[in-house]
Amino acid sequence: MIATIVRRSFANRKKAAALMIASITFGTAIASSLIVISMEIGGRVSRELRAFGAxxxxxxxxxxxxxxxxxxxxxxxxxxxxxxxxxxxxxxxxxxxxxxxxxxxxxxxxxxxxxxxxxxxxxxxxxxxxxxxxxxxxxxxxxxxxxxxxxxxxxxxxxxxxxxxxxxxxxxxxxxxxxxxxxxxxxxxxxxxxxxxxxxxxxxxxxxxxxxxxxxxxxxxxxxxxxxxxxxxxxxxxxxxxxxxxxxxxxxxxxxxxxxxxxxxxxxxxxIWQVAGTEGKVLKRLKVLVYLLCLMTLAASTLGVSTTMIMGLVQRKEEIGLMKALGAGSEKIALIFVTEGIMIGLAGGLFGYLLSVGASQYIGTKVFGIALEQRAMLLPMTMAGAACVSIAGTVLPIKKAMEVRSAVILKGEQ
Amino acid sequence: MGSADEFIKLRCVSKEYATASALRGIDMVVEKGQWVSVVGPSGSGKSTLLNIMSGLDNPTSGQVVIDSTDITAMKEDEMARFRREKIGFVFQQSHLIPYLNAVENVMLAQYFHSIADEREAADSLERVGMGHRIDHKPSQLSGGEQQRICIARALINSPQILLADEPTGNLDRENTRKILELLNRLYSERQFTIILVTHDPFVAQWGRRTITMEDGKIIRDEYR
Structure with missing residues (x-):
């Protein structure tokens, strides 16, 4: 039943669903590309730094x-x-x-x-x-x-x-x-x-x-x-x-x-520590930079899902109020949002991975002069990560949904 | 805390809003299996009374005891559980989920109660004369048909109480009569308790008892 509710709900709010999937897609595509870069960056930058000598x-x-x-x-x-x-x-x-x-x-x-x-x-x-x-x-x-x-x-x-x-x-x-x-x-x-x-x-x-x-x-x-x-x-x-x-x-x-x-x-x-030490510092800082960018991108995706869901709550207040009146507990209301989050995350993660294949090659070619290899093992990781990011985006909407008062909503006062 | 004769008991229930009092010290007892019509003019507190009896709203003071359980002391999730076990709702506006079809709207109540069973949900629609419309979305149904689905949904989990807030308020006389005949048939079969709020004397007369409210108080309580 939960799958039917979520599927039909998405079909009823195609634009919002597409927006949330796009938010996760771009976030995971960037994050996935950055992860590929961070995996390759050691070898590539080390090779570049060899120009500094022995x-x-x-x-x-x-x-x-x-x-x-x-x-x-x-x-x-x-x-x-x-x-x-x-x-x-x-x-x-x-x-x-x-x-x-x-x-x-x-x-x-x-x-x-x-x-x-x-x-x-x-x-x-x-x-x-x-x-x-x-x-x-x-x-x-x-x-x-x-x-x-x-x-x-x-x-x-x-x-x-x-x-x-x-x-x-x-x-x-x-x-x-x-x-x-x-x-x-x-x-x-x-x-x-x-x-x-x-x-x-x-x-x-x-x-x-x-x-x-x-x-x-x-x-x-x-x-x-x-x-x-x-x-x-x-x-x-x-x-x-x-x-x-x-x-x-x-x-x-x-x-x-x-x-x-x-x-x-x-x-x-x-x-020769002047060289080796500098290499270590440069690589470490680059990796920290990549991880921070990853976190910031995924945070932006979370925010995208969260904002879109909260905006959608205006339309869904009656639905939530009715569900509560029918005896839906907090856990079942939350489960609807979390399931939506998982489905958005999995779809966004899949699209994001596919997009990152091209993005990694583009970035690799532009920065290092060679196409970076996208690794297949990143697909399940990307999808799982995207689902987590998307689920995180449902936390605030769930909180807002819990605040819906059935008596007021069903009387049409809000 | 109560007896079989006091299936629903309200003790000195008041509801205050910032600018007005919706209920003023309501005392009321409903026996199990009664059909009670609550009538009164707009703003007399009928719907507020229903919301408080269902736990959708909390009284400012007083106590509501249903089937020996004080629901005013319950937390939100406990109240939700109590509601899905004991109470069925029918509203003036049908309040069906627009993107689910008829049978899925009924299954929704099953899902919140326990497990959704499509066959059972379809049977319940058959019993309210909607067996031929199970795949239709609410927007494809008339007002009377939507209310039939709401009745099927309200009764799918065999509740002990049916709370109906102006269930025929948006229907013409013919459809109103059909809905009331349907309710009466189901009531006779299952003997649940009905509290039905209406401002229509034609609807009120279907009840065995009529409570008249005015200005947040019960001013008359008549048995037929």
Missing amino acids: NILVEPEIEGMADLSGQRRYLRYEDIVRAKTIFWRHNIVGIAPFLETDAEITSNGKSEKVGLIGSWYYKELPLPGETGTFPVGIKTVSPWWSLSGKWSDSADNIVIGSSIASEFSVKPGDRIDVDGTPLKISGTLDSGGIEDRQIFMDLESLQRLKGAGGKISKVLVSALTAPMDTFAYRDPASMSKAEYEKWYCTGYVTSIAKQIEDVFKGSKARP
């Missing part, structure tokens, strides 16, 4: 200090590819190894001691144990570095920082003395940082030149990470086995750093 630094366990034998410590060249064997290997989007040495450069009667750095600008290494390659080099961790000319490809040529090029008045194609050996300048590098006062050589060539075969000073890693939360900052040593597994299997910058450290023998890997 977020993990790997160095020898005692960085730059002589040990008891007086030898500097180095990382092993062959461990570079092992970074692509860790649990979160697919999240590693850039690796750049560096061999740091010094050299004295002389040109046009001027001399200066500068850093001579061995590295790659861009190359692809074979994936360990798999077919295919993965990109490595400065370009993968510091995409904003600008190279004019070509990268060094042997011990006969070098790339010099833009400040040095300016100071020594040299350009690509010129020659400059490095430790007394004239080398050709293949290109200039502009990073906007200290690298502008360094000179660069192909990694393997510098290793041979300095007799440091298989050795590297540090590695910068750029990884897609999950936003840092309180749990992520905990010391893994103090975690239980279950907590450690959860931490290890979550893409925190700390857990990825730990996994990288495990594959670089004698290394200490640590997050």
